[in-house]
Each structure stands twice: as C-alpha cells, then as structure tokens.
Amino acid sequence: MSAAAAYGPPGGRQAIAVWSVGVSVYFVAVIFRTSLGVAGLDAADRFGVNASALAAFSILQLLVYAGMQIPVGLLVDRLGTKKVLTIGVVLFTAGQLGFAFSPSYGLALASRALLGCGDAMTFISVLRLGTRWFPARRGPIVAQLAALAGMAGNLVSTLVLAWLLHEVGWTAAFAGSAAAGAFVLVLLLLFLKDHPEGHEPPRVAQAGSAYVREQIAAAWREPGTRLGLWTHFTTQFPAMVFLLLWGMPFLVEAQGLSRGTAGGLLTLVVVSNMVFGVAFGQAIARRHTARLPVAVGTVASTAVLWAAAIGYPGDAPMWLLIVLCVVLGACGPASMIGFDFSRPANPPERQGTASGIVNMGGFVASMTTLLAVGVLLDATGDNYRIAFASVFVLQAFGLTQMLRLRKKAACREREHERLVAASSAPVEASV
Template sequence: MTVTRASRADRRLPGDPPGGRRAAAVWGLGVAVYFTAVVYRTSLGVAGLDAEDRFHVGASALSAFSILQLLVYAGMQIPVGLLVDRLGTKKVLAMGIVLFTAGQLGFAVSHSYGAALACRALLGCGDAMTFISVLRLGARWFPARRGPLIAQVAALFGVAGNLVSTLLLARLLHTFGWTPTFAGSAVGGAAVLVLVLLFLRDHPEGYEPPPAPAHADPGFVRRQIAEAWAEPGTRLGMWVHFTAQFPATVFLLLWGLPFLVEAEGLSRGAAGELLTLVVLSNMAVGLVYGQVVARHYAARAPLVLGTVAATALLWGAVLAWPGHAPLGLLVALCAVLGACGPASMIGFDFARPANPPERLGTASGIVNMGGFTASMVTLLAIGVLLDGTGDDYRVALTSVFAFQAVGLAQVLRLRGRADRRERERVVASRVEAVHVPA
C-alpha cells in the first residue's frame, strides 16, 4: 500500500508543530549561533602549543584553560535550561552570543595568564547558552518524531565548527599570529547577533507555549529541577552523555594534538589531519545514528554501549602498543572517536520523551552537564598526571578508563528503570487518546 504525503502528515501528534521551510530557516539560524560558539570553544585545541609559549605555562596550567571553560559550561547547564524554559530561546541565545564573543575577543588581546583564564570563563558562559537553546528551538518548530534527527543534525553543525577550528584557524594562526586570528574570528559573533535579533522567533504562530507566571514563583526552580531529575530517563540521559562524550572532547579540545606530536612522533600537519578525521567521522556517524534512532528507538542503548566499548578497545590498543602506534591504528582510533559525540547525543533521546515540553530545557541542561563534567575532570586528571610523570602520555591518558567505568556502571543501573517508565508513559498516552468520557 502506498503511503501518501497526507498520511505522513497525519502521523503528527496533536499539538505538534508543522515543520517545513520556515522552521528549517529559523532553526538554522539558531544552529549558526551554535556553530560559532563551537568554533570559539575548540579554537584552543589547535593553539595549545602556542598558548604554552605565549603565557609561559606548563601542562597543568594549560589544561586549566579548558577545565575552567568546561567548569563554567557544565555549571551553567541547569540555570540555562531554566532560563530557556522561562524566557524563551531568542533572549537566551542573544545573551550567549554577547558573552562568548566578548570572551573570544578578550582572549585575542590577553597577554597575562590570569586575564586569558577570565576570558575563557566568559566564553564558556556564553557557549553554555547555545546548545540547549537550539534543542528547544527544534522541539518548538518540528514534529516530535523528528526530534532525534534534528538533534543529531544540530550537533553535526557544531562539529563543523570544530572542523573550521582544525583546518582554518590553525592555518590562520600560523600565518597571521595570535591576536589577528582570535580577534578576526570574533567578527562572526557580531554577525550572528544581528541576525538573531532581526529574524529569530521562539515558535511558529499558533504554537505558543503556556505563558510563564507573571510574578516570580519561588518554587519554580526547585520544582523544575526536582521533577526533571525524578525521571529515570533524564538521569539515564545524563550518564549516557557523561560516558560517551568525553574521550573525543578531551582529544579534540586539548590533548589530541600534543599526544600525537610529542608521544606518537607525528608532524603537526599529520596530527591535524587525524583531528580532522575525528570531526569528519563525527559528522558521518551523526547522520547515521540520527536516522537509526528516529526509526528504531530500541537501538539507543546498543548504539551507546557499542560505541563506548569500541572507544575503550582502540584507546587501550594505542596506549599499550610498544613505541609509536602504527598509523592505521591511530586512524582507527580517530574514526571511532568520531562516534563518541553522536552516541552522547542519544542521551537527549532518553530525556526528551520522559519530560513535557515546558520542562525540556531543564532536562536537557541536566543531560548536557554530564559529558562536560566528565571532560573537565578528565582534562584535569591528564594534566596532573603529565606533570607528575614527566609528560608520560601513556600513563596520563589511561585515566579515561576510570571515568568510562563509572559512567557505564550508572548507564547499566538505570537502563531498565528508564525503559519501564517509558513503556508506562506510552500505555498511558494511548489509553488517554482512546478514552471517551461517559
């Protein structure tokens, strides 16, 4: 039997937004903000060795840049989720753009270590306001069944920002130097701010969310957090994000280039190509995972567990190899690291059906906090171990396994509980849909 366009449209749930070209344009504007934020976030990953020379710091102090940035980012996730639920996407995105652009510009002109740290913290604060806002924007403009694919595509464009850092900023830094490169990149923030103020809308006409209370509700914050956290799907999503994301983040954000150059003996050019492979793999795998999860929700946990296992296996093989690891093994590691981001995004697919739309920002903030908390702690552990072992990368990078084990134990503990709760919700919604009062 042929499925017509009309019958596909009828699959939308009551109250679902229609999607379409206008939805894609508005959502794309939000994604452009996230893209810019990721360019700024990951710009230090290709400038780590230059930062050591500019600020005269060692491994621990260098890792503090990324640790502080991620500390601010992770700490802001729940407050940002609450702000998005209360103020809407446009206002939060505009605030984020102002903050991360100011941070990038300040980092460009900083000459002291303390000033540079403050600028990275400011950048992290603005960056924290972007992804949750984009998730909320997608949920407000597209039907619910598109949620997994929309989230993965948003993340894909964020990864493209990482690609710009890896390919373009690295070359500009080599050609023009520190201040012109970082200051020039800040122009992108000013451009997207103008576009957001002029064209972005929180939701399509006729699909307005319930109005926020006119007066401050002292119990709103506590109630939003408590109700989101009470859902096993929210907690499972957070631990999925925690377990899957951080190996690739640590590799791309700071330690991948130094490890490949100083421990594996590669040239900067070859190391940059491997970092690019991580990004390209992320983009390809994200599209595949998004399509699979959108069609088969039961594939969520197997995809996550398989990605975590493959990452641990190849990471261990590279670290255990005597001498320099073969290039083929490094290529395989970087290709698998590219799957970490898409696997972590599945965490949002556990939290999304567990929470109503008016609580989605808060729940997404809790989930997003997981991976960046793991990244922050791992960055610190690697920096401390490098200083303590005389720059022995093989010892320092084994810290990844400890945090993977912690996260994996929590994922396995919560998986059954979240599945049962999700089935209860599906049954309840079907009963409500067919019930006719007497």
C-alpha cells in the same frame, strides 16, 4: 486545545529557516570553544605555562559551561530561546575578543570563562528550538543535525583557525574570528522566532526558588533524565578531551608526528563525527530500541581502541591512530542519545531543564579528565600512557550507571507513551 496544538509543531520550510539561524549560533560557539585545541602549544609558549596550567584554560571553560547548564535550562523554559541565545552570543564573542588581546595568563583565563558562559547558552537553546518547530518523531535526527553543525564548527576551527594562527598570528586570528559572533547576532535578532504561530508553550506562572526546585526535582525524578545524563557522561568525553586540548600534544610529543599530520588526524575525528551523526540519527529515528546498544557499543569500541593506541610498544602505527580517530568520531553522536532518553520523559515546559541536566554529564566528565591528564603528565614527566589511562576510570563508572538505570527508564517511558496515547485520543476524535 487547537487542532494545530494537538498534532504538534508542523515542521516545513519556515521551521528549517528559523532553526538554521539558531544552529548558526551554535556553529560559531563551537568554533570559539574548540579554538584552543589547535592553539594549545601556542598558548603554552605565549603565556609560559606548563601542562597543568594549560589544562586550566579548558577546565575553567568547561567548569563554567557545566555549571551553567541547569540555570540555562531554567532560563530557556522561562524566557524562550531568542533571549537566551542573544545573551549567549554577546558573552562568547566578548570572551573570544578578550582571549585575543589578553596580555597575561590570568586575563586569558578570565576570557575563556566568559566564553564558556556564553557557549553554555547555545546548545540547550537550539535543542528547545527544534522541539518547538519540528514534530516529535523528527527529534533524534534534528538533534543529531544540530550536533553535526557543531562538529562543522570544530572542523573550521581545526582547519581555518589553525591556518590563520600560522599566517597572521595569535591576536589577528582570534580577533578576526570574533567577527563571526557579530554576524550571527544580527541574524538572530532579525529572523529567529521561539515557536510557530499557534504553538505557544504554556506560560509559567510560578517564579522564585520554589519553581526552580520543583523544575529540577521533577526532571531528576524521571529515570530517563538520569539515564540521559549518564549516557552523555560516558560517551562524549574521550573525543572532547582529544579535540579540545590533549590530542595535538599527544600526537606530536608522544607519537612523534608533525603538527600538520596531527592536525589531519584531528580533522578525521571531526569528519567521522559528522558521518556517524547522520547514521546514528537515522537509525535511532527508525528504531528507538537501538539507543542503548549504540551508546554501549560506542563506549566499548572507544575503550578498546584507546587502550590499543596508548598500550602499543613504541609509537603506534599510523593505521591504528587512524582507526582510533574514526572511532572517536562516534563519541559525539552517541552522546546525543542522552537527549533521546530525556526528551520523552519530560513535558514540553520542562525540556530545557531536563536537557540542561543531561548536557552537564559529558562536560563534567571532560573537565575531570582534562584535569587528570594534566596533573598526571606533570607528575610522571609527560608519560601519556599513564595519563591517558584515566579515561578508563570514568568510562567504567558511567557505564555502570547506564546499565543500572536502563530498565527503570524503559518502564517509565512505556508508561508515558500509554498516558500520551490515552490523552490524545479524545482530542483527535473531536478534530
């Protein structure tokens, strides 16, 4: 083993430059992913659909996204980041263009599925890029910064795309935004590298179904992977459901706010997310034991504020909606803690697969809740109080799983740390 490989990736300016290219791809993917959040009411009018059919856009997109996570993780481990990201950019750009020009509900639905397929290839690839270019101790803050870039994409969607929809209309707004996909594709092809010199990952000699089964089984056997999945599942979905589709209708139709005011509150969620992302990343990088308390505290705070907002007699006061949106901003950064549980539990050649398993969690929960809210709204005559209460069921289930796995994951992580320390000591002595 070389000295470079023994000490891990170097970081530095080149790492930041290469990683930034990957993050720019994720940034654009999130713009496209969340574009329906500000266009939900426009989509309902354009295609003449009810709440359940409107929810199907986001549900199908997330179904494809979640279903692709393990295959994408396997692809990243075998093919590397650059190839997978290239495929992803082509697919999500084609999906955005298709959505712009779709004349019918069915074609628009197919376009969102294509977009979800390309989007699914971005975040896992960017996480792997971070582990290949930065030292392990930087893992939590690098992952949070990647998520922060994604929320910046959400902010662009909330502010810029909403303005474009009003100014130039549906087709021009969505087709024009697709140009960003072409731009990041050029950056990706010219400047992105999978890993620094001297830090090539081990070659995967196996292929076929046996390799796939073993990769998935080995990742799943680790309690840290399962704890990561349930952490992601439990923390992410309330904010995702609010931003991706139901926040704008809830604030406008149930709370009587103008679309401008509702858009401002959605923007507050995104800004809050960015602030919490930096804070959580720094806190967890300094003290790993803060991971579970931060995640559980986020779940509890979200549940309390969510209940207060939907249970308030009449329209909730503005101060309560503001506090709710600020707390929802913590959901995305808290979900990133899931990757901090899976990362030390799996070797480098299995990181993509493990990350794919974890990343399924929040999107499965989001997809389930999006569907439940849509169905309940249709069944109750748009009673948001009943529909939004479905959030508590998934929170309770996910929290139970997190608490059940926490001790097993902690013991296994300490075991891994002892093995790594024992194996690296002779190498360091020889260097």
